[in-house]
Amino acid sequence: MLAIAGGKGGCGKTTIALGVGQALGTSTRPSLVVDTDRDMPNLHRRAGVNPTPGIADVAASAEPTAVAQRATTVQNVDVLPCQTASGAAIDNAINRLSRRDRPVVLDCPAGAGPDAARPLRGADRTVLVSAPTRQSLTDTAKTAAMARALDAPPALTVLVGSDGSVDPSALLCCPETIHVPSVSKPLESDRSRVKYVEIAAVLTKRNT
Structure with missing residues (x-):
């Protein structure tokens, strides 16, 4: 499982999660x-699906994949919203998803608090998402440290709205950085899609 995490809200984690999910999924094996994020659950809006059903509806008798909805804003992606879900429900879903045979991407809460730690405990590795600013990168460094402590080490950093002039490697101690340009509709832009495919290629390479 892959965690998409960062130190600041609004830096583009959800968009990156959907873009990378599309790049990792196929028509016969869609990603999930x-x-x-219980405090700011907005994945369903970006994915163009209803807020329910979602994690709160994953009971002992229901498979998480059976509850998921097919995204309308990207291809080959199923979505599991978080509306009204408790922490225990999130833990239950993550534990059950760890055994899935398709890509699973966790759109994490911002920061380095207990809610952000929850999905990182279940993830295998982390993509750090940040704006190319000192404050955002400093906050993301705290998330990176937590990810390492929870055995979900950062695989790469994604700088959103970046022209490529900022190098975060010294601060985040992450092996690779991908710069995603600032565009008005990132899930529809070819410039962004190329970057999502690049991110997926790095992750796939590191997984082989």
């Missing part, structure tokens, strides 16, 4: 993008 899961919203784990």
